Structure formats: structure tokens, C-alpha cells
Amino acid sequence: MNLPTFEFTPALVVAIPLLGAFLTPLVSRINDKLRNIFVIIIMGLTGFFVFLLAYDVLAKGIKVYVFGANTADTIQSLENGLPLLRILFEVDAMSVLMAGISVILGFVAVIYSWSFMKENTGLDKYYTLFLLMIAGMLGMELTGDMFNFFVFLEITSIASCALIAFWTNKGKAVDAAFKYIVISAIGALFILFAVALLYSQYNALNIAVLGSMIQYTFLDKIALILLIVALLMKAGIVPMHMWLPDAYSRAPSSVTVALIGATLASLYGVLRVCFTLYGNSLSNICNNLNINVHSMLGTLLILLAIITIILGVIMALRQINFKRLIAFAAIAELGYMFLGIGTGLTVLGNPELAVYGMTALKGGIFHIINDALDVGLLFLVAGAIYYATRENSLNRMGGLARNLKYTTVFFLIGLLAVSGMPPMNGFASKILIYESTYQLSPILSIIAILCSILLLAVFVKVFYSAFMGPAQPKFKDVKEVPKSMLIAMGIITCIIIFIGLFPQFVINTVVTPAAEALVNFGGEKGFYINEIIESFTLGGV
Amino acid sequence: MSGMSKIVKTISSITFPFVFIYGLYVIAHGHLTPGGGFQGGAIVASGCAMILVAYGSVWTMGKIKEKNLSILESLGGFCFILLAFLGLGFGTGFFNNLFVGNEFLFGETPKFNSVAANFNTAGVIPLMNFAVGLKVIAGLFAIVLVMAYASSIREDEK
Numbered sequence: 001m002n003l004p005t006f007e008f009t010p011a012l013v014v015a016i017p018l019l020g021a022f023l024t025p026l027v028s029r030i031n032d033k034l035r036n037i038f039v040i041i042i043m044g045l046t047g048f049f050v051f052l053l054a055y056d057v058l059a060k061g062i063k064v065y066v067f068g069a070n071t072a073d074t075i076q077s078l079e080n081g082l083p084l085l086r087i088l089f090e091v092d093a094m095s096v097l098m099a100g101i102s103v104i105l106g107f108v109a110v111i112y113s114w115s116f117m118k119e120n121t122g123l124d125k126y127y128t129l130f131l132l133m134i135a136g137m138l139g140m141e142l143t144g145d146m147f148n149f150f151v152f153l154e155i156t157s158i159a160s161c162a163l164i165a166f167w168t169n170k171g172k173a174v175d176a177a178f179k180y181i182v183i184s185a186i187g188a189l190f191i192l193f194a195v196a197l198l199y200s201q202y203n204a205l206n207i208a209v210l211g212s213m214i215q216y217t218f219l220d221k222i223a224l225i226l227l228i229v230a231l232l233m234k235a236g237i238v239p240m241h242m243w244l245p246d247a248y249s250r251a252p253s254s255v256t257v258a259l260i261g262a263t264l265a266s267l268y269g270v271l272r273v274c275f276t277l278y279g280n281s282l283s284n285i286c287n288n289l290n291i292n293v294h295s296m297l298g299t300l301l302i303l304l305a306i307i308t309i310i311l312g313v314i315m316a317l318r319q320i321n322f323k324r325l326i327a328f329a330a331i332a333e334l335g336y337m338f339l340g341i342g343t344g345l346t347v348l349g350n351p352e353l354a355v356y357g358m359t360a361l362k363g364g365i366f367h368i369i370n371d372a373l374d375v376g377l378l379f380l381v382a383g384a385i386y387y388a389t390r391e392n393s394l395n396r397m398g399g400l401a402r403n404l405k406y407t408t409v410f411f412l413i414g415l416l417a418v419s420g421m422p423p424m425n426g427f428a429s430k431i432l433i434y435e436s437t438y439q440l441s442p443i444l445s446i447i448a449i450l451c452s453i454l455l456l457a458v459f460v461k462v463f464y465s466a467f468m469g470p471a472q473p474k475f476k477d478v479k480e481v482p483k484s485m486l487i488a489m490g491i492i493t494c495i496i497i498f499i500g501l502f503p504q505f506v507i508n509t510v511v512t513p514a515a516e517a518l519v520n521f522g523g524e525k526g527f528y529i530n531e532i533i534e535s536f537t538l539g540g541v
Numbered sequence: 542m543s544g545m546s547k548i549v550k551t552i553s554s555i556t557f558p559f560v561f562i563y564g565l566y567v568i569a570h571g572h573l574t575p576g577g578g579f580q581g582g583a584i585v586a587s588g589c590a591m592i593l594v595a596y597g598s599v600w601t602m603g604k605i606k607e608k609n610l611s612i613l614e615s616l617g618g619f620c621f622i623l624l625a626f627l628g629l630g631f632g633t634g635f636f637n638n639l640f641v642g643n644e645f646l647f648g649e650t651p652k653f654n655s656v657a658a659n660f661n662t663a664g665v666i667p668l669m670n671f672a673v674g675l676k677v678i679a680g681l682f683a684i685v686l687v688m689a690y691a692s693s694i695r696e697d698e699k
Contacts, residue, residue, distance in 0.1 A: 011629065011634065011635035012635075015625065015629075015635055018622050019619070019622045019623075021618075022618035022619040022621075023619055025615040026615055026619070029612065067634060067635055068628070068636045068638065
């Protein structure tokens with residue numbers, strides 16, 4: 001009998017939220033308070049295992065977990081010439097980084113829900129769906145199998161769709177959820193079709209195996225386009241962003257925070273597809289055009305990113321609904337990430353430019369962490385204001401700093417962080433992106449800086465109209481929000497300040513390994529699950 | 542939805558046990574024949590839906606509470622994950638088929654070249670089929686029941 005040790009962490013990370021999800025309705029029959037504690041414990045346990053896994057992966061490199069059998073047996077059977085049939089979890093530094101972000105957001109959202117959702121009925125279903133959504137996100141980020149990725153994507157979309165529509169009595173929530181499920185269903189079908197195209201050609205579903213065999217045939221290119229379009233659609237890049245402001249602003253704030261994690265999991269999918277599945281840069285020259293597929297893809301991503309930044313900021317300028325405004329700012333932030341990642345992708349495989357390409361990629365990945373925290377904090381503050389005043393429109397707010405002291409401080413920190421002001425974390429990642437994109441084309445970084453300034457203007461306006469100004473008589477009885485919400489906001493604020501003060505530490509410990517894990521295709525440190533690939537090819541397919 | 546005529550009620554009462562047994566058969570033989578937990582569960586749930594149509598949603602709601610169904614459903618999901626965890630605790634990994642070759646529950650290894658299907662094989666797979674079947678029966682029936690009940694409330698308002 002083996003006790004669960006380090007070896008089992010990848011499975012436990014997904015299994016514990018699933019177990020919790022199915023136990024929640026049973027626990028909530030006993031007592032509501034017990035259920036809340038139970039869900040927090042489940043999320044805490046998941047977080048514990050994610051950090052155990054992170055420690056393991058950052059120290060020892062890529063970790064492979066085989067479902068239903070132990071890893072040694074699988075490698076043995078591969079060496080004996082049997083095909084790779086099992087579902088594998090392949091965890092590298094990038095997966096672990098994303099899983100960490102998801103689990104932090106989930107944990108904070110669960111704590112926040114304690115008071116925020118207290119007056120709602122049907123909370124057993126809320127928590128069940130919430131844990132399912134977290135399990136789906138973590139699965140997407142840890143899996144090493146294309147079909148498994150699709151399954152987890154579907155779990156995440158269905159659970160988050162139901163959660164977006166949780167406030168059904170508010171009407172518009174159902175509308176937003178419908179938009180989201182339509183986009184998700186289309187995206188999922190695209191991915192399924194792409195997986196079928198790949199499977200029909202290479203007879204494999206494992207990402208690493210596919211990545212080592214990819215030939216850039218015509219069908220491969222179709223599959224690449226389908227995958228990228230579907231995942232960008234789910235990540236909310238501008239031409240396909242129409243679901244995002246609705247979904248973010250109509251869902252309860254605690255759900256919105258977890259939804260950011262789901263969006264970023266799709267972004268992780270884009271990274272995985274670009275850098276690992278289609279990462280074999282040796283054979284990626286289009287035969288008759290002589291254009292590198294990566295630089296083409298990177299240029300496309302940069303173009304979309306610039307449009308996303310500009311449109312996101314401009315739309316944010318004219319919003320009067322608080323949460324909708326933050327949602328548009330979140331779209332703009334997504335643009336910054338894709339600007340960094342696109343720049344990194346453009347110069348991949350070009351050794352002269354690789355240094356600033358790496359800086360750009362690091363900036364993009366670092367910005368994923370920062371955006372998740374900053375935008376998450378702003379949504380939590382918006383939820384707190386809604387909880388205290390039942391007001392969503394900026395035109396009807398004012399003078400709230402008198403009543404909501406702590407919340408004001410949290411908002412101020414979130415404001416500075418999201419618009420990239422120096423002491424906060426947003427600055428650290430944005431400066432990396434500005435620096436590196438300037439070398440590719442100055443106009444890119446000029447647009448990025450200008451939009452960042454506009455973002456500051458947007459949030460200063462919000463700060464003034466919501467918190468400053470004369471006291472309004474209708475808000476006379478408004479009290480500070482309950483403790484659980486303050487704790488949730490406080491946790492995120494602490495992490496923001498920590499990253500803002502020690503950006504170099506974070507870059508060195510998590511961001512650089514993640515960027516190297518993405519770029520390092522077949523390098524010395526071992527491409528994504530190298531040993532299994534070798535035994536796989538030795539076995540003779 | 543109010544109940545239908547006496548003929549329909551009688552006929553559905555007579556056919557219901559057959560549908561029920563057939564669904565359970567499909568669940569139980571999931572590891573040997575086409576079908577499994579989901580398919581068999583859907584058959585049983587459709588049998589329950591037949592009773593619902595014949596007797597009306599108000600009568601059925603009086604007999605079975607939707608809350609109990611949702612408990613059954615989460616019990617099914619819980620059993621499935623629990624079996625997967627057992628593989629981790631007592632076997633070699635998550636979802637490990639630990640009952641195989643144990644001569645215990647469903648643990649027999651079929652003889653080489655045997656023609657007749659042996660029911661007592663496949664380890665945890667039949668047990669997982671039972672769990673999925675329970676989840677699907679309860680889940681699908683709860684959905685149908687709630688939808689029928691909601692539409693009957695609407696008819697009353699008209």
C-alpha cells in the first residue's frame with residue numbers, strides 16, 4: 001500500500017475539488033456554516049497540494065503522472081513497443097504557475113462568498129458548481145492530453161455558465177450566460193474538430209507526442225487555426241470579446257474572480273498550442289512562402305493585442321456601470337499579456353533577437369499573474385460596494401470613502417496596480433513589456449504606454465466619483481462590509497504589495513522557469529516529457 | 542400536467558417494471574455489452590418519465606421529492622470519485638483498477654479463449670458504472686420532474 005506522497009500531487013490537485021463538489025450537497029444538508037467551512041477546507045487543501053506540486057516541479061523539473069497505473073510500468077510498456085494509451089498529466093513550470101493563479105483566485109473567491117452570497121438560496125448548488133469549475137480549470141492547466149484538455153474545457157464552461165446565470169432573478173444574467181454558453185460551445189466544437197484532425201494524422205492524443213511529430217501539413221495548419229481561434233474566443237480577445245463584459249459584470253463578484261481564472265486557463269491553452277504542440281520550429285517553414293509560422297502567428301497575436309488594448313481602454317472610458325468598466329479594463333489587460341507573448345513568439349527561433357523575445361515572454365507571463373490579482377481585487381471591491389449600497393452605477397455613487405474605509409484603501413491599491421504605477425506589481429511586468437516591444441517596433445510600446453495612462457485616467461475618474469465628493473444622505477447608514485470580504489480583499493492586496501516590492505524574486509523563482517519551460521523545445525533541460533517521447537519513438541510507431 | 546386516462550395509467554404501470562429491469566441490465570452489463578452507466582441510467586429515467594406523464598407531475602412530486610433525488614445524484618458522483626481514490630490509496634495510482642485479479646468483488650480474470658462472457662470480471666469498472674447509473678437516473682429524473690412541475694404551475698395560472 002502506497003500512501004499519497006509527492007508522487008500523487010498532480011492527480012490530487014484535480015481530484016480533491018471534484019470530491020468536494022460531490023460531497024457539498026450532502027454536507028449542506030447538515031448545516032450551512034459547516035458547508036462553508038468544508039468548501040474553504042477543500043480549497044485550502046487543493047492550494048496546499050498545488051504548492052507542493054510547484055515546489056516539486058520547480059526543484060526537479062517536469063513531472064509526469066499516469067492515470068490508472070504507475071509511471072514506471074507505463075515507461076516499461078512503452079519501451080516494449082506498446083502505444084501510449086493512458087491519460088497523462090504533464091506538469092511543467094508554466095502549468096504550475098497557472099494552477100497557482102487559479103487556486104489563489106478560487107480560494108479568495110470562496111472566502112469572499114461566505115458573506116457576499118449569504119442571502120441567496122441554492123448555495124449548495126453554487127458551491128458544487130464552483131468547485132467543479134475550479135477542478136476543470138486545474139485540469140486544463142495540468143493535463144498533457146489534447147482530448148482531456150477538451151473535456152476539462154467543457155467542464156469549466158458548463159459550470160461557469162451556470163454560475164454566471166446564478167442571479168437569475170436579475171434577468172440580464174441569463175442573457176450573459178446564454179452568450180457565454182454559445183461562445184463556449186462553438187469554441188469547444190472547434191477544439192474537438194482540431195483534435196480529430198490531429199488524431200487522424202498522427203494516431204496520438206498526447207500533446208508531447210503530437211508536438212514531436214508535427215509536420216505542418218495543410219491539415220495541421222487548419223487544426224492550428226481552429227485551436228487558436230477557439231482559445232482566443234474563450235480568452236476574450238477583441239473581435240471575439242462580446243461575451244466578456246456581459247459575463248464579468250452580470251455574474252456575482254465572487255464568480256467573476258474565478259471566471260478570470262477560467263479565462264486565463266484558455267490563455268494558457270493558447271501558449272501550450274503555440275509553444276509546445278506547434279513548437280517544433282525546425283520544420284515550421286511554409287514550403288512555398290518561406291515564412292516562419294511562429295513569426296506569422298506572433299505578428300497576428302501582436303495585431304490582435306494592440307486592437308484589444310485600444311478598444312478595451314476606449315470602451316472602459318465611457319462606461320458608467322462599475323463592473324462593466326472593470327471588465328473592459330480586464331480586456332485591455334489581456335491585450336498586454338498577448339502583446340508580450342506575441343513578441344516572444346515572433347522572434348522564437350531567431351537567435352539574434354532571442355534575448356528581448358525572452359524578456360517579452362517573461363513580461364507577458366508575469367503580467368498574467370499581476371492581471372489576475374489586480375483585476376480580481378477591483379472586482380471584489382466592486383462587489384463590496386454593491387453589497388454595501390446595492391448600487392452599480394457610478395452616477396449614483398459618491399462620498400463612499402467615509403463609510404467604507406478599508407475598501408477605499410483596497411481600491412486605491414488595485415487602481416495603482418492595474419494602471420502600472422511604480423510601487424505596485426503592474427509596473428514591474430508592464431515595464432518588461434514596454435522595454436522589449438520597443439525593440440521590435442517603437443510604435444507598439446508607445447501605444448501600450450499611452451493606453452496605460454488612459455487606464456489610469458479611467459480609474460482615477462472612478463475613484464473620484466465613487467469614493468470622493470460630498471457625503472450623500474442616502475448612503476448615511478452604509479456600513480463597512482463584513483469581515484470575510486475584507487479578509488479576501490486583504491489577501492490579494494498583500495500578494496500585490498509583496499510582488500510589487502520584490503518583483504525580481506518572483507521573476508527568478510516562478511516566471512523565468514515558466515518562460516524557459518515554454519521556449520525550451522527539445523533543449524538540454526528536456527522538452528515536455530522527453531523521456532517518454534524517446535521511449536515512444538524507440539518502440540517504433 | 543395532470544394525469545392521463547385510466548388505460549394509460551394501467552399500461553404504464555405494467556410496462557414500468559420491464560423498462561426498469563432493462564435499464565438495470567444495461568447498467569450491470571456495461572463492461573460486457575454495449576451500454577453502461579449513462580445509457581442504462583437514461584433508460585431507467587425515461588421509464589420514470591413515462592410514469593410522470595401518465596400520472597401527472599403533481600402526483601409524482603407528492604411521491605418523490607426533488608431534494609432526495611439530488612442527494613442520490615451527489616451520492617452517485619461521490620461513489621465514483623471514492624472508487625478512483627481507492628485506487629490511489631490501496632493501488633498504484635488514481636483511477637487504478639484495484640479489484641482486478643483479487644478473486645473478490647468482480648475480480649475474476651476471464652479464462653483465455655473463453656467464449657461466454659463472465660459477469661464477475663472487470664474490477665472497479667462495473668462498480669463505477671453503478672455509480673454513474675445512480676447519478677444519471679437521479680439527475681435526469683430530477684430535471685424532467687422539475688420542468689414538468691414548473692410547466693404545470695404555469696398551466697394553473699392560465
